[in-house]
Amino acid sequence: MKRRLLLGALGVGGALVVGWGFLPPRSRLGGVDTMPAARAQVPLNGWIAIADDGGVLLAMARSEMGQGVHTALAMLAAEELDVPLDRVRLVQAGTDTLYGNVAMFTASLPLHPRDTEAGRETALATGGQWVVSKIARELGLSVTGGSSSVIDAWDVLPLAAATARAQLVNAAALLWRLPASELRVDAGVVSHASGPRAHYGELARSAAATPPGRVQRKPPSRWKLIGTSAPRIDAAAKSDGAAVFGIDVRPPGLVFAAVRHCPMIGGSPGAVDVDAAMRLPDVERVVHLGSYAGSTPALAVVARSSWHAQRGADALRVAWQPPPTGALDSAVIEADLLATAHDASRSGRGFVFHQRGDVDAADRAAARRMEAVYRAPYVAHAPMEPVNCTARVADGMVEVWAATQVPGLARAVAARAAGVREEHVTVHVTYLGGGFGRRLEAEVVGQAVRVALETGGRPVQLLWSREEDLGHDVYRPAGAAVLSSSLDARGRPLSLRITSAGDAITPRWMERVLPALAGPVDTPDKTASEGLYDQPYGIPHQRIAHVATRHGVPIGFWRSVGHSHHAFFAESFIDELAHASGEDPVAFRLALLDDAPRHKAVLRLAAQKADWPGHGSPRTLPAGVARGVALHESFGSIVAQVAEVSLVDGRPRVHRVVCAADVGTVVNPGIVAQQMEGAIVFALSAALHGRIDIVDGVVRQTNFPSYPLVRLAESPVVETWLVESTRPPGGVGEPGTPPLAPAVANALFALTGKRLRELPLVVPA
Amino acid sequence: MELVVNGEARQVPDELADPALPLLWALRDVWGLTGTKYACGVGACGACTVHVDGEAIRACITPLASLAGKRVVTIEALGTAAQRHALQDAWVAQQVPQCGYCQSGMLMAAAALLAANPHPTDPDIDAAMTNLCRCGTYPRVRAAIHAAAGAMPASATKPSAPKRT
Numbered sequence: 001m002k003r004r005l006l007l008g009a010l011g012v013g014g015a016l017v018v019g020w021g022f023l024p025p026r027s028r029l030g031g032v033d034t035m036p037a038a039r040a041q042v043p044l045n046g047w048i049a050i051a052d053d054g055g056v057l058l059a060m061a062r063s064e065m066g067q068g069v070h071t072a073l074a075m076l077a078a079e080e081l082d083v084p085l086d087r088v089r090l091v092q093a094g095t096d097t098l099y100g101n102v103a104m105f106t107a108s109l110p111l112h113p114r115d116t117e118a119g120r121e122t123a124l125a126t127g128g129q130w131v132v133s134k135i136a137r138e139l140g141l142s143v144t145g146g147s148s149s150v151i152d153a154w155d156v157l158p159l160a161a162a163t164a165r166a167q168l169v170n171a172a173a174l175l176w177r178l179p180a181s182e183l184r185v186d187a188g189v190v191s192h193a194s195g196p197r198a199h200y201g202e203l204a205r206s207a208a209a210t211p212p213g214r215v216q217r218k219p220p221s222r223w224k225l226i227g228t229s230a231p232r233i234d235a236a237a238k239s240d241g242a243a244v245f246g247i248d249v250r251p252p253g254l255v256f257a258a259v260r261h262c263p264m265i266g267g268s269p270g271a272v273d274v275d276a277a278m279r280l281p282d283v284e285r286v287v288h289l290g291s292y293a294g295s296t297p298a299l300a301v302v303a304r305s306s307w308h309a310q311r312g313a314d315a316l317r318v319a320w321q322p323p324p325t326g327a328l329d330s331a332v333i334e335a336d337l338l339a340t341a342h343d344a345s346r347s348g349r350g351f352v353f354h355q356r357g358d359v360d361a362a363d364r365a366a367a368r369r370m371e372a373v374y375r376a377p378y379v380a381h382a383p384m385e386p387v388n389c390t391a392r393v394a395d396g397m398v399e400v401w402a403a404t405q406v407p408g409l410a411r412a413v414a415a416r417a418a419g420v421r422e423e424h425v426t427v428h429v430t431y432l433g434g435g436f437g438r439r440l441e442a443e444v445v446g447q448a449v450r451v452a453l454e455t456g457g458r459p460v461q462l463l464w465s466r467e468e469d470l471g472h473d474v475y476r477p478a479g480a481a482v483l484s485s486s487l488d489a490r491g492r493p494l495s496l497r498i499t500s501a502g503d504a505i506t507p508r509w510m511e512r513v514l515p516a517l518a519g520p521v522d523t524p525d526k527t528a529s530e531g532l533y534d535q536p537y538g539i540p541h542q543r544i545a546h547v548a549t550r551h552g553v554p555i556g557f558w559r560s561v562g563h564s565h566h567a568f569f570a571e572s573f574i575d576e577l578a579h580a581s582g583e584d585p586v587a588f589r590l591a592l593l594d595d596a597p598r599h600k601a602v603l604r605l606a607a608q609k610a611d612w613p614g615h616g617s618p619r620t621l622p623a624g625v626a627r628g629v630a631l632h633e634s635f636g637s638i639v640a641q642v643a644e645v646s647l648v649d650g651r652p653r654v655h656r657v658v659c660a661a662d663v664g665t666v667v668n669p670g671i672v673a674q675q676m677e678g679a680i681v682f683a684l685s686a687a688l689h690g691r692i693d694i695v696d697g698v699v700r701q702t703n704f705p706s707y708p709l710v711r712l713a714e715s716p717v718v719e720t721w722l723v724e725s726t727r728p729p730g731g732v733g734e735p736g737t738p739p740l741a742p743a744v745a746n747a748l749f750a751l752t753g754k755r756l757r758e759l760p761l762v763v764p765a
Numbered sequence: 766m767e768l769v770v771n772g773e774a775r776q777v778p779d780e781l782a783d784p785a786l787p788l789l790w791a792l793r794d795v796w797g798l799t800g801t802k803y804a805c806g807v808g809a810c811g812a813c814t815v816h817v818d819g820e821a822i823r824a825c826i827t828p829l830a831s832l833a834g835k836r837v838v839t840i841e842a843l844g845t846a847a848q849r850h851a852l853q854d855a856w857v858a859q860q861v862p863q864c865g866y867c868q869s870g871m872l873m874a875a876a877a878l879l880a881a882n883p884h885p886t887d888p889d890i891d892a893a894m895t896n897l898c899r900c901g902t903y904p905r906v907r908a909a910i911h912a913a914a915g916a917m918p919a920s921a922t923k924p925s926a927p928k929r930t
Contacts, residue, residue, distance in 0.1 A: 066864030066900045238865030239856040241800020241840035245866055248799035305794035384804045384812060384866040384899045433866030434899045466805045670860055678863055681901025704809040713891035715903035
């Protein structure tokens with residue numbers, strides 16, 4: 001089955017790329033016409049322009065949602081151009097495919113990390129990545145996600161900045177009739193020891209007509225900015241109320257809309273009585289909203305403020321119609337996932353993501369066998385800024401202001417909703433009040449544009465209440481897995497079998513936002529098995545399979561995606577094996593990592609800094625506190641965490657998390673530490689509280705009281721340690737999330753002797 | 766009715782005057798003071814925290830009708846461009862904000878705390894800072910409050926300066 005599907009996929013991909021292979025590679029430097037530059041600004045390529053005052057403009061194609069990407073990318077440009085960070089100004093990138101994210105798509109292939117490890121790449125892995133990078137480059141989708149922004153920019157942005165610098169320096173050399181090699185650049189000023197000096201603004205116009213010559217990036221030994229904890233460029237605006245999020249745009253004449261979806265996911269409004277709503281002061285109209293990019297049909301109420309609109313929505317009398325496919329029930333789905341995983345683990349059904357050795361032979365030779373079943377529920381994103389979009393439709397032109405991770409897809413959805421060509425849509429990307437994958441969706445853009453068609457050219461801001469947000473999210477899918485292992489007489493694992501069941505995320509997302517490219521098959525969707533099939537451990541016989549189910553609950557990408565719950569499954573089970581072998585959990589893992597030196601180093605570092613027994617300094621924990629450890633690779637980075645946990649009133653309390661990470665080359669260690677802290681708190685809310693229940697088609701959790709998040713008083717002290725590395729950067733925004741839940745669960749086992757195999761972690765009384 | 770917002774007398778336009786209209790929406794949708802945020806609408810998250818006569822309150826559940834003659838201060842007037850509040854400086858120095866959406870409310874809650882208790886202990890901070898943050902800025906919020914208070918008690922937790930090996 002695996003072979004046939006892979007050959008089929010390669011056949012289709014191969015047909016697409018015939019011909020491309022003979023074309024010269026498309027440069028991602030970009031032409032000056034793609035750079036959004038104003039007067040008094042000289043574009044030098046698709047990424048960099050120089051202002052007359054010598055300032056640098058950087059085309060920003062990635063969304064700032066807290067992960068620090070604006071600062072990190074500005075640092076890459078400032079480094080190569082030799083300007084201080086505060087001389088770099090951001091300008092939103094245009095719609096050219098130049099700004100598409102290639103790295104996110106190449107990372108979506110279900111390859112095993114050891115098949116892509118530098119120096120050990122297999123031909124299939126390299127070929128597959130080449131094909132996908134070609135397709136992604138042609139597609140040119142501007143997406144912020146998959147912890148891929150710096151990875152994607154690393155081969156592009158520094159080169160664009162270095163090229164611009166070379167043009168500026170060469171222009172000065174021609175002007176002064178001096179060899180370029182004798183010129184120096186300091187803070188955006190080019191000078192020669194003999195006296196001449198000029199800032200970039202004075203050289204920009206000549207530079208635009210000067211070839212760069214042979215361009216080389218700075219060697220790391222000359223970095224001044226990369227590797228420093230430069231302050232975030234958005235910190236000041238985010239501490240005085242000046243930062244503009246989607247919900248904050250105020251174009252003249254703005255009116256406000258509230259939305260009320262059918263409470264039953266996928267249902268729709270039947271008969272609607274709008275009289276009570278229309279009688280309210282300041283309510284001006286009610287608009288029927290169809291389904292946009294996968295949304296549940298809804299009604300929108302337009303008024304003079306968001307509050308008046310919300311009151312209008314409350315006053316609607318609607319005979320809601322259940323979905324034709326029947327009402328969803330998460331308890332039924334979770335039971336089905338469990339049964340499916342069990343059945344498939346016995347029958348061998350499912351798509352095999354990874355296989356090595358001979359698991360059957362290993363099982364026959366085993367001295368002992370372990371089997372465990374793990375489960376995870378649906379969870380919601382709940383970014384602090386609720387889902388919203390502002391739109392204006394006038395004279396056949398559409399303007400959209402959106403806190404979005406997908407401006408290009410938002411533009412396409414807006415064009416479809418308004419019935420105009422995409423060229424007639426402008427999307428302004430604001431700051432995002434949290435993303436976590438929620439804003440990879442574009443339904444709210446369609447809804448806002450639909451309402452804006454009715455408001456006579458006035459802009460409208462459509463805002464979901466928190467209740468609508470929790471009730472109509474694209475949830476992290478529920479999942480179940482059966483894990484088993486055969487151990488030899490000395491307790492070493494010979495085999496690892498994992499059979500998981502759950503809905504596939506990527507195909508559902510494609511159907512919503514890229515319907516033209518959505519295919520008929522759900523496998524192999526990497527997200528369904530990531531964190532399970534890609535284990536670093538040297539267990540000689542493995543078979544990791546997944547059954548793709550289709551339960552109909554809208555699901556989406558949730559910070560760290562499949563890794564988030566799969567790390568809990570896998571790293572808890574590894575801990576079970578360690579205890580079954582009578583081994584220390586750190587020592588047990590280290591013994592399986594001879595072929596994974598980077599993982600070994602990260603785990604050792606975490607153990608040492610956490611004073612794990614036998615590592616670091618001897619430090620006994622207070623009575624009632626226990627440690628747990630977990631190690632996980634995701635998005636090209638490796639993270640180990642040691643959690644110190646106790647029980648307070650019977651509930652888990654995490655006091656401290658020591659986090660060690662190998663994220664490759666570190667652009668800004670301060671931001672990496674911030675992201676590790678943030679990922680740990682995000683993961684802790686899910687580990688302790690996160691679950692979405694759907695009963696009779698309706699989500700039961702309605703707001704933060706019933707969907708609790710960790711507060712300051714419950715948040716742990718976090719200590720982050722980074723491994724020095726010269727590799728290209730790995731991801732940063734997500735990799736801190738997966739290890740937290742298993743580290744806490746493993747600590748709870750050490751504390752109570754009770755193994756928790758279901759999220760959220762509830763300690764039985 | 767009239768109230769004083771950031772030192773300025775403000776009127777609610779008659780056509781919008783509804784005694785139940787929460788302060789949050791008057792700030793945001795009537796007067797354009799968008800620094801104060803909506804995130805839950807039920808007083809559960811604190812993103813809408815402002816000061817009324819110096820007390821931290823949640824504007825999403827505070828009806829305008831209850832505020833006649835009161836002095837309201839929002840994030841826009843916590844400091845000025847020339848003189849930022851000590852907490853705002855600490856927020857930047859400790860690199861607190863990530864997405865930033867909840868930070869206005871965090872800062873207003875912290876400012877009310879420091880006004881009442883210039884040297885809060887960790888338990889004081891735990892009790893006062895009940896605002897929700899999805900990005901997990903909590904350890905740095907704590908550190909920034911201690912830093913702004915001027916003296917870090919020995920027991921204080923602080924965010925890890927990232928360490929390299």
